[in-house]
Amino acid sequence: MTSPLERFYSVIPAGGIGSRLWPLSRADAPKFLHDLTGSGSTLLRATWDRLAPLSGEQRIMVVTGRAHRAAVETQLPDLADHNVVLESDPRDSSAAIGLAAAILVNREPDVIIGSFAADHVIRGDRLFRAAVTQAVATADAGYITAIGIQPTEPAIGFGYIHSGSPLDITGAESALLVDSFVEKPNLATAKKYVSGGAHLWNAGMFISRADVLLEELKRNQPELHAGLVELASVWDDPATRGPAVDRIWPTLTKIAIDYSVAEPAAAAGRLAVVPGHFDWDDVGDFASLAKLNSGGRKTDLAILGENARVLSDASSGIVVSQSNRVISLIGVKDIVVVDTPDALLVTTSANAQRVKSVVDALKLSGRDDVL
Amino acid sequence: MTSPLERFYSVIPAGGIGSRLWPLSRADAPKFLHDLTGSGSTLLRATWDRLAPLSGEQRIMVVTGRAHRAAVETQLPDLADHNVVLESDPRDSSAAIGLAAAILVNREPDVIIGSFAADHVIRGDRLFRAAVTQAVATADAGYITAIGIQPTEPAIGFGYIHSGSPLDITGAESALLVDSFVEKPNLATAKKYVSGGAHLWNAGMFISRADVLLEELKRNQPELHAGLVELASVWDDPATRGPAVDRIWPTLTKIAIDYSVAEPAAAAGRLAVVPGHFDWDDVGDFASLAKLNSGGRKTDLAILGENARVLSDASSGIVVSQSNRVISLIGVKDIVVVDTPDALLVTTSANAQRVKSVVDALKLSGRDDVL
Known part of the structure; x- marks a missing residue:
């Protein structure tokens, strides 16, 4: 039997323009194509470089808009053709990540996927890898698993994850059950969260078995799930993919994966969190x-x-x-x-x-x- | 005998870059070459248009830097060649206006000159002409004559002219003797000036007989005067002008005409002022x-x-x-x-x-x- 990490596949949704960073970010030069730290790498490239040691370069899928294909391929010359998923128009993260899950589960039924935004800044690669490795083990145990960032200040611009009891999972010593998600708090509440120690920033990173993710999606968004499954069933056949995309993609419900998967899973006791101790910023403005x-x-x-x-x-x-x-x-x-x-x-x-x-x-x- | 206004010659020193308006104003695009009011005219062109009805276009001399010759001639296509005085480097207003006076007095001994900055904004042309006409009459009576602007607010960015007794000059009913010049005041003092009614803004406009101006300059800056007179004596001979400029111009003292002429004349009771009721601004910043x-x-x-x-x-x-x-x-x-x-x-x-x-x-x- 293979180890969980050997079955791990990275998914990078590279979609948002980053309007709050206009006029730096544009429709044709979205946030993920910029170097926002002076490192010499675009955020997309840095995301790839962070994930490659975990899943291997052959196991990174990028979901992006048709308009960005050329730019993405320039940034990621080692991105395999079968790992490029092009959206005809943006339909939010449930469609993007759900389609990746549905395609990958057809190719590899026991695949574990992790989704990581293309436009966040992370520092501390070793700590990042440690957290993802634990999250993959937690996902293998059947949980949809968030990586929650240990807060360093009472930020009011982020959502929080309220963690609960420890889970007893081999290879995931710090995994906790999630009690609930909390929307962006006010400053007083944020201060309580930080001093309390049970709240983590929701960085929108989710790791799970692809089949578990799709099951949760089916439970909460059955039509969206059906559309994605139908699309995925013809995806690897070049003759049928195009017409299916044209027909199905525009009908898919636009909804963030936080609402279609993570929150309902948390409410049902099926969501875990692994605290991440690396520096993280979504560079929102x-x-x-x-x-x-x-x-x-x-x-x-x-x-x-x-x-x-x-x-x-x-x-x-x-x-x-x-x-x-x-x-x-x-x-x-x-x-x-x-x-x-x-x-x-x-x-x-x-x-x-x-x-x-x-x-x-x-x-x-x-x-x-x-x- | 000709009327004073028939002997009037306008002099426009077009020199300053206007550094406080950087990066709009530049060495190669100084303030006077800009339209700062959205009128469609550069400040230089507007100055010309304001003076032409007074002295006639054939009697406007422009003193400017060699680098600006082409731009000035584009702005003022009717500017006669013999009315262009080119400075090899800027040597302040005494040299610029003094040279114009020395050149013009050689051509026309009883000429009355008025100097008007190329980069100020004036609104109210009729009132401007009325003030200049009175100032020309005052100059004809032997006074160096400033046009002082009636203050509309307690400005602290301008120098003031303290006016004294009325002069009894035909055609210059509002001409007054000048008591003294006052440097930029603080706000409290400026408020007193405005309510007192005896203080006018010094707009740097001076009208006088050319010979009177040169006499005052000789008294206070004999070396500068000597240099200008020597330069003027060969000015209208193309063969000798160039070498004389190269030899004499760089030796001339840099001093504002306010200090070399206006202030000493005021102290000696030889300076008059005509109040101007038009809108004036030097657009200093x-x-x-x-x-x-x-x-x-x-x-x-x-x-x-x-x-x-x-x-x-x-x-x-x-x-x-x-x-x-x-x-x-x-x-x-x-x-x-x-x-x-x-x-x-x-x-x-x-x-x-x-x-x-x-x-x-x-x-x-x-x-x-x-x-």
């Missing part, structure tokens, strides 16, 4: 990006951009430069300046969450050229 | 520019730029756009954003005076490409 790039010091201006030429007396905030223009800041605090060839954003860290509203306004006013 | 372009409303974001595409919730400040990039501002107040093809400035109205320090820093760090 420019305030996060500033923090991520200021080396943790609140009094530094973060500068992102290979050819950035910044002249500044600003003591905080971030400059993202995609040009070689001289950027000069005088007497501004907590500023966010994002300088791209066709669009410029000026805001403050405190207003970073409102960037999405600009994207909405640009859509409404028909300025699709800069979206 | 982006805060002034914002005010000038917000229609006087403090709660409007001013936008300058033909192709500006601005999406903003900012309620004050200014955006200057020299590109057709989309510029988006979120949650920023009193912001100054100046977007040019190779340089970007982000600051606030309160920090507008500090822009010059950026230019100094860029010089020091050798980034002359954007100066």
Whole structure:
């Protein structure tokens, strides 16, 4: 019998644009295609490099939009053709991850899959691998398994996982049963969570047997499940895949996997969590990006951009430069300046969450050229 | 005998870069070559158009740097060759205006000259002409004559002229003797000046007989005067002008005409002032520019730029756009954003005076490409 990790397959949904990072992130240059840490790697490539030692490069599937195929293949030259799943339009994470599960379970009935967003930043690869390895063992025992991040501060921008009793699983000493998911809390509640020790950040990483995931999905979203199973049944036949995608994909319910699988599984006592002690950030907005790039010091201006030429007396905030223009800041605090060839954003860290509203306004006013 | 106005000659020193308006103003695109009001005219062209009805187009002399000759001639196609005075390097206003005076007095001994900066904004042409006409009459009576602007607010960014007794000059009913010049005051003092009624803004406009001006200059700056007279004596001979410029110009003292002529003349009772009731602004920085372009409303974001595409919730400040990039501002107040093809400035109205320090820093760090 093979070990659980030998049956492990990584799935990378590479879908979201990251509108809160406009004008850096665009429809044709989504967040996962950017290097947001100055590491020299795009977030997608870094995700691949983190997973390859766990599942092997031949066992990483990427689910992405048709428009991004070329860019994804440039980033990941070793990505096998049969591991590319192209969406004709985005239909949220249940469809993306569910389809990957349905395709893989047909090829390999006892496969264990783990889904990892293409656009998060993780530091501490050894700790990451340790957590995933425990999660794979937990998944092999039949649990849908989240990796929950040990909170380092009372963040109000993340959802939390309330953990319960320890599970007694070989190779997964720190696995816990999940009591419930908690939506983004207020600051007072977040502080209680952090001091209490039972709450972990929900990083949206789920590891499970593919058949277990599909069973849970069938229970909660039977139509979505049926569509995915039908699509998967013809997927590996090039002659029938295309028409089936055209017919079925547009009918699939758009729903996050948190709601279609994770929360119902938690309520039914079928969800486990393995605490992760690595650094994790979903880089949700420019305030996060500033923090991520200021080396943790609140009094530094973060500068992102290979050819950035910044002249500044600003003591905080971030400059993202995609040009070689001289950027000069005088007497501004907590500023966010994002300088791209066709669009410029000026805001403050405190207003970073409102960037999405600009994207909405640009859509409404028909300025699709800069979206 | 000709009327004073028939002997009037306009002199436009077009020299200063306007460093406080960087990166809009540059060494090769100084302030006077910009349209700062959205009128469709550059400040230089507007100055010409304002003076032409007074002196006639054939009697406007422009003193500018060699580097700006082509741009100036494009702006002013009717500028006669013999009315162009080119400086090999900037040597401040005494040299520029003094040389114009020395050249013109040789051609026309009883000429009355008036000097008007190329980069100020004036609104109210009829009132401007009325003031200049009175100033020309006052100059004809032997006074060096300033046009002082009736203050509309207790500005602390301008110097003031303290006016004294009325002069009894035909055709110059509002001319007054000048008591003294006052440097930029603090706010309390400025408020007293405005309520007192005897103080006018010094707009740097001086009208006088050329010979009277040169006499005053000789008294206070004999070496500078001697150099200018020598230079002027060969000016109209193309064979000798060049070598004389190369030899003499670099030796001339750099001093503002306020110090070499106006202040000593005031102290000696030889300076008059005619109050001007037109709107005047020297557009010294982006805060002034914002005010000038917000229609006087403090709660409007001013936008300058033909192709500006601005999406903003900012309620004050200014955006200057020299590109057709989309510029988006979120949650920023009193912001100054100046977007040019190779340089970007982000600051606030309160920090507008500090822009010059950026230019100094860029010089020091050798980034002359954007100066």
